[in-house]
Amino acid sequence: MLDRIRASITSLARAEQRVAKLVLSDPRVFANTPISELADRAYVSKPTVVRFCRSMGYDGLSDFKLKLAGSVSEGVPFIHRNVDADDSTSDVLVKVVDNAVAAFLKYRNDASTIAIERAAEALAATHKTGRRVEFYGAGNSGIVAQDAQHKFFRLGVSTVAYSDGHMQVMSATLLGPGDCVVVISNSGRTRDLMDACDIARKNDATTIVITATGSPLASAGQIHLAADHPEGYERYSPMVSRLLHLMIIDVLATTVALRIGGGRLQPLLREMKNNLRTKRYA
Known part of the structure; x- marks a missing residue:
């Protein structure tokens, strides 16, 4: 995070540069200082402090401080x-x-909580209206799509996962307003996934993409959940990306479950566990 600020400082407006220098001078103090005092120390207005945080890709000062505190903590x-x-x-x-x-x-x-909230709200709304949620992925990402289908299926969501390009295109053709598709890709450049995403969006389905920033797929979806990492997947199978995508799915499933509410969901999950006990040895 601090490296990103250093790399971006020359491209910022002059007033925002003063805020950046204040962060770099003592990140821990910045994370625990009220906005009025930060503005005074940097000789800028309070809105400038917020603009700096957004220029760095965060949702605001609170989000920036939370991520800053995590990045400078011991560990x-x-x-x-x-x-x-x-x-x-x-x-x-x-x-x-x-x-x-x-x-x-x-x-x-680094994650944008606003993007996660938008995705969770879209998925919860799709479930509420009884429409379809579909997960698309290829290769390693196809396995992640299957895991996502399993997690959301347990929440009572009408969902399916496809890893075959032809099936993705055919299924996307059947989607319509109120439906939601989540496209998962490490590179963000797989042609089949791009085609399916474009078709789903043209049919007015909500498109959520989990992929690398700056990739073609990132700009093809309506909601982009950035999954960026320095893994050299040309040499080895993309292990880190698969784990990162699985974690993002876990975050989505948890936030959607909270939006669905525990009134009906918790008894359903308890009943499901009880029914599965007969499948295990005592």
């Missing part, structure tokens, strides 16, 4: 280290685990 550094051919088993273990943890923490600090 795992946000570093991605590639696995090398001569690494020992212990090196591989540490690098793979650290890469996953670092990606999770980076997402926690």
Whole structure:
């Protein structure tokens, strides 16, 4: 987060640059200082402080402070280290685990809560009206789509997952207003997924995309949930991206479950667990 501010400082307006320098001078103090005092210290207005936070891609001062506090707290550094051919088993273990943890923490600090809320509201609204929620993915992302279908199915949502390009295009053709499709892609450049997303959007279905910022798919969907990480998936299978996408699905499923409400959902989940007990050995 601090590296991003340093890299962006020259492109900011002069007043916002003063706010950026204030952040970099002591991030921990900035995260715990009221906006009026921050404005005074930077010799800017309070709206300028908020504009700076939004210029950096955050939803406002509160969101910026929350992510800033997390990024400067003690713990795992946000570093991605590639696995090398001569690494020992212990090196591989540490690098793979650290890469996953670092990606999770980076997402926690960078994610747009506004985008997540928009996606959760769209999915909850689709469930409320009894319309369809569909998940599309290819390759590793197809597995994530199946996991998403399983999680939302348990919430009583009418949902299906497709990993075949032809099925995605055919199903997207049948979607309409009130339906919702979630397209998952690591690269954001898979042609079948782009085609299905375009068809669904033309049919007035809500399109949510979980993919890398700046990719064609990111701009094709109505709601973009950014999943950015430094993984070199050209060398190895995209492990971190799959875990990151699974975590985003978990966040979505949890926020949607809260919007559905526990009045009917909790008894349904309890009954489901009771019915599954006969499938296990005592």
